[in-house]
Amino acid sequence: MGYSQIHSYAVSGIEVIPVSVETHLSSGLPKFTLVGLPEAVVKESKERVRSALMHHQLPFPKQRITINLAPADLPKQGGAFDLPIAIGLLAAQGLFSDIDWSEYVFCGELGLAGQLRPIQGVLPMLMQACKQLILPASQPEYQVIQSKHTALVAEDLLAIISHLKGETTLPQHPTQTLTSNENEPDFNSVVGQTLGKQAVTLAAVGGHALRFIGPPGCGKSLLAQLLSECLPHLNEHDYLMRASLYQAAHLPHPDNYRPSFRSPHHSVSRAGLIGGGNPIRPGEISLAHQGILFLDEIAEMPRKLLECLREPIEQQQVHLARASHIVTFPSAFQLICAMNPCPCGYLTDPNHPCDCSSQAIEQYQSRLSGPFLDRIALHVHLHPPHLSNDQPLSNAPLTLSAIQTLRTQQFERQGCLNNQLNTAHPILKQNTSSEAYTLLSNIYQTQHLSMRALGHLHTTAFTFADISDSPHINAQHIEQAWMFQSKAMHLKTYAPSI
Numbered sequence: 001m002g003y004s005q006i007h008s009y010a011v012s013g014i015e016v017i018p019v020s021v022e023t024h025l026s027s028g029l030p031k032f033t034l035v036g037l038p039e040a041v042v043k044e045s046k047e048r049v050r051s052a053l054m055h056h057q058l059p060f061p062k063q064r065i066t067i068n069l070a071p072a073d074l075p076k077q078g079g080a081f082d083l084p085i086a087i088g089l090l091a092a093q094g095l096f097s098d099i100d101w102s103e104y105v106f107c108g109e110l111g112l113a114g115q116l117r118p119i120q121g122v123l124p125m126l127m128q129a130c131k132q133l134i135l136p137a138s139q140p141e142y143q144v145i146q147s148k149h150t151a152l153v154a155e156d157l158l159a160i161i162s163h164l165k166g167e168t169t170l171p172q173h174p175t176q177t178l179t180s181n182e183n184e185p186d187f188n189s190v191v192g193q194t195l196g197k198q199a200v201t202l203a204a205v206g207g208h209a210l211r212f213i214g215p216p217g218c219g220k221s222l223l224a225q226l227l228s229e230c231l232p233h234l235n236e237h238d239y240l241m242r243a244s245l246y247q248a249a250h251l252p253h254p255d256n257y258r259p260s261f262r263s264p265h266h267s268v269s270r271a272g273l274i275g276g277g278n279p280i281r282p283g284e285i286s287l288a289h290q291g292i293l294f295l296d297e298i299a300e301m302p303r304k305l306l307e308c309l310r311e312p313i314e315q316q317q318v319h320l321a322r323a324s325h326i327v328t329f330p331s332a333f334q335l336i337c338a339m340n341p342c343p344c345g346y347l348t349d350p351n352h353p354c355d356c357s358s359q360a361i362e363q364y365q366s367r368l369s370g371p372f373l374d375r376i377a378l379h380v381h382l383h384p385p386h387l388s389n390d391q392p393l394s395n396a397p398l399t400l401s402a403i404q405t406l407r408t409q410q411f412e413r414q415g416c417l418n419n420q421l422n423t424a425h426p427i428l429k430q431n432t433s434s435e436a437y438t439l440l441s442n443i444y445q446t447q448h449l450s451m452r453a454l455g456h457l458h459t460t461a462f463t464f465a466d467i468s469d470s471p472h473i474n475a476q477h478i479e480q481a482w483m484f485q486s487k488a489m490h491l492k493t494y495a496p497s498i
C-alpha cells in the first residue's frame with residue numbers, strides 16, 4: 001500500500017487555486033479511479049500518464065489506484081494535472097526518498113512519450129508561486145517575461161525525475177529583454193483645446209475620470225490618445241497582470257510597458273465590455289486594467305450597459321458569477337468618454353446649424369444616468385478650434401517624469417491617487433485651507449452637489465494644488481477645479497463668492 005500527496009495549481013480566470021493531488025495504491029484488481037470533479041481532458045490524463053511512464057521504462061502500479069484532486073468541489077480543467085499525477089504515482093511507489101513534497105508545485109501536460117507540453121495560466125502561477133514551481137519549458141509566455149521567478153522548467157518527465165533525485169539541476173525559466181521607449185507626450189498633436197489639454201494633465205496626475213463633450217472633429221479622440229501618452233509605464237507586476245488578462249482573453253499581448261488603451265465600439269456586447277462567456281474571459285474593462293478605457297460616442301451605448309460599469313469603477317474589480325463559482329478579474333481602469341452635445345452633433349458648433357428638437361436633445365442628454373455621470377470627475381466642453389487663435393498652454397505641459405513624480409508623491413502621502421480619496425479623508429482635511437472650505441461649502445449648498453460630486457471637486461482641487469507644488473488646497477484651486485464640474489451641455493457660469 002502506498003500514498004503520496006503532490007501540490008499543483010488550478011487557474012480560474014486569473015486566480016490561482018492550490019490543488020492537492022493525492023495518490024493511494026491498494027491491493028486488488030488493477031483499476032484507475034480519478035475523483036475530485038475532473039472534466040473530460042483531466043479524465044483522459046490517466047492514458048497520457050500511463051504511456052509516458054511506460055515509454056521511459058518507469059514503474060506503473062499494477063494495483064488499485066485512486067487519485068483525488070482536492071478541493072473536491074472545484075471543477076478541474078486542462079492537462080496541467082498530468083505531471084503531478086505522474087510524480088504522485090512514482091512517489092507512492094517509493095521511487096524517491098527524503099523529498100519534502102510540500103516545497104514543490106508541479107504543473108504540466110504530458111505527451112505519450114513523456115515530453116512536457118504547454119499549459120494555460122502560467123503567468124498567474126508565476127506571479128503567485130511561493131514554492132518551487134516546476135513547469136514545461138516550451139511556454140510561449142516566457143517571451144514576455146523580463147525578470148526571473150521561482151520556476152524551474154523541464155523538457156520532459158525524465159529531466160524532472162533526475163532533478164528530484166539530485167542527479168541534475170533544472171534551469172530557471174527563460175526571460176526576454178524588452179525595450180521600453182518612454183516618448184514624451186506631444187501636446188502639439190492636438191490643435192487648440194487649452195481646456196482639454198489641462199484636463200488631460202489633471203487626469204494623468206490625479207487619475208480622475210474624464211468626459212469630453214463637443215461637436216464631431218474637435219479633437220476628443222486625440223485628447224484621449226494624448227492622455228494615454230501622459231501615463232507612466234507599467235511596473236513589472238502590473239505588466240505581468242496585464243499579460244495574464246490578455247492571455248485569459250486569448251489575445252496577443254503587447255510586448256511593451258505602455259499602459260493599455262482600449263477603445264471598444266459603442267455596439268460592444270455586455271460580455272465584451274464586462275467579461276463573460278464560456279469559458280469565462282475578461283472584458284474590455286479588465287483589458288484596460290492600469291490603463292485607459294476610452295468610450296467614444298458614449299451616448300450611443302445602451303444605458304443598461306453603462307450602468308454595469310458603476311460597480312467595477314467603484315471596486316476596481318468585477319465579479320462574474322458562474323453556476324458553481326465566481327470568477328474575479330481586476331478592473332482598475334481610468335474611464336475616458338466622449339460624446340456629441342446632441343444627436344446631430346453640432347449644438348455647440350457656431351459654424352454648423354443644429355437641427356435637433358429640444359426634445360431630442362433632452363432625450364440624448366438623459367441617456368447617461370445621474371449616478372453614472374456622478375462617477376466622472378472632469379467634464380470638459382470642447383468647441384471647434386480656431387487655427388488663427390491657437391493659444392499655447394499658459395504653463396509648459398508636464399513631462400512624463402514630472403507626472404510620474406507627482407503620482408509617486410500621492411502614493412507616498414496617502415497610498416493612492418487623488419481620485420481615490422473621498423472628501424472626509426483626513427489627508428484632505430489637513431491640507432485644505434479654511435477659505436477653501438468656505439468656498440467648497442458655498443458651492444455645495446448653492447449648486448446642490450451630491451457628496452460624490454463634492455468629492456470630485458475637492459480631489460480635483462487637490463491635484464491642482466499638487467501640480468502647482470502648493471502644500472495646501474486654497475480657494476483658487478477650488479475655483480480652478482469648478483471649471484471642470486459642469487455636467488450640463490452648456491457651460492454654466494458661476495462666480496464663486498467667499
Ligand SMILES: [Zn+2]
Pocket residue numbers: 342343344345346347354355356
Ligand atoms: Zn443637433
